[in-house]
Amino acid sequence: MKVSPHHLEFFLRETFINIRRNGMMSVAAVSTVLIGLCLLGAMYLATVNLNLWAGQLAQQVEIYVPLQDGLSAQDLQAARQRIEQLPGVESVQFVSRHQEWQELQQQLGRQMDLADFESNPLSDSFDVRVASPEQVPATAALIKQIHGVDKEHVDFGGPLMNKVLALRRVVWLVGGAAVILLGLATLLIVGNTIRLTVLARQREIRLMQLLGATDAFICVPFVLEGVFHGVVGAALAGAVLTASYQALVRWLSASLPFLPLAHAEGLKGLWVLLLFAGVAFGLAGSVISLRRFLAVCEPS
């Protein structure tokens, strides 16, 4: 079907006549999209923030790399260079045994008599930060093979690391499942609303079929109507969620300042998601309903 400006004018006029004529039905459709997308958007914001927290927790994990005693300055420098060259390594910080001993004395001096030790029992070490938490175990294994490293005592807090990674996985899985389920529910509601408008106008559709209109021509105003409901519902959901989220962020920032919160990035993604979902739901809901209806109208 070739669409000329004249056709476009007809489609748009029919679409807005439908929307105006089915006023209450349009309000119901936009309301259901609004509710569905508010839930979807809230779940998205929760997922973004949980993911942010899990990511920040993971970023705090370091690999503790103790060095063998009596290393020359050249060996120490060589070990540092080899660690820095490993993939994913972000930073390598040298901590001398004297510095660490002093810090330990300061921290534990009142609880433990360090004078009992004949000499400093600690080793020189590197604190290694890795870009992605998932890379930490593999990087630690590679570090253990480097000359001069006390491989027996390399530590990256394995159990904590595993918990952090598990938390991220759970957040993704639960968030993803919730988004999919809410998406399906919204699709069903939008589809049913469009179906009601189609049923309300079945006489007109039947007439169009008998006059020789193609299915595509019959569908376009209904599909545009569905997309209109989706976009208006998405815009309203975006406005409601943006206002609510900004108020929540203001309140949480004041009462729990240490809590990391997604700001502008989270909201940009939210608008993209809502508009995409609104258009997709409107489009899919109307096409599914119309296909079912037009199939019923085929000759028996």
Place this chain on the structure above:
Amino acid sequence: MIEFYDVTVMFGGGPPALESVSLRVAAGEFAFVVGPTGAGKSTLLRLIYRDVLPTRGCVRVLGRDMAQMSPREVPHLRRHIGVVFQDASLLPRKTVWENVAFALQVIGASRATILREVPRALSVVGLSDKAYAYPETLSGGEQQRACIARAIVNHPSIVVADEPTGNLDPATSWDVMQVLRHVNAHGTTVVVATHDREVVDRMRKRVIVLDKGRVARDAEDSDYEGVAASSGVFLEGDLH
């Protein structure tokens, strides 16, 4: 133009709506289909515009076998067939002009075509002065004439009318038939299902009598009494 070869139509498990019907309507012909309620008149008409497919047999319209036609081709066939219903089927929120123009808009006609053809069709049915009236303000006869204007605006080869005078008084029925006769005189094939005795008698056209889904009689230049008597079919008009 319209050919039926041993056509049987069955809906569900009941008796056939049409059984072994064979007939031919030539281009430019005017034919009445008469018979009692449930005789299969509407089913026969629906076969012509492919609203129903034959269970057995073959229906050919404008040289095309209906059963062999793909769903994508059906709208293009229907653009050559104008359909008039008993209840007029005008869209209530559109004016007469808009209702007639709608038939052209839904097949993607240009604005120039609409501006040229709608006044012509309204003039043929004598409704030029009611172009901007809404259906609810029209009489039954005017509504039916508007429906005919919508059916012919696209210059169809065939016009199919199912009980077009069913709700009209005799004088108005005759007006509607005159419009259909005028359409036929310009070369359009017209098939009308009716049980309006007076109309059939006065028109003196071909009459196909259906009874229990079968063709009981098919007579050229006939009248209602003649076919009813010779076929032995008890027609609805006989009740009155």
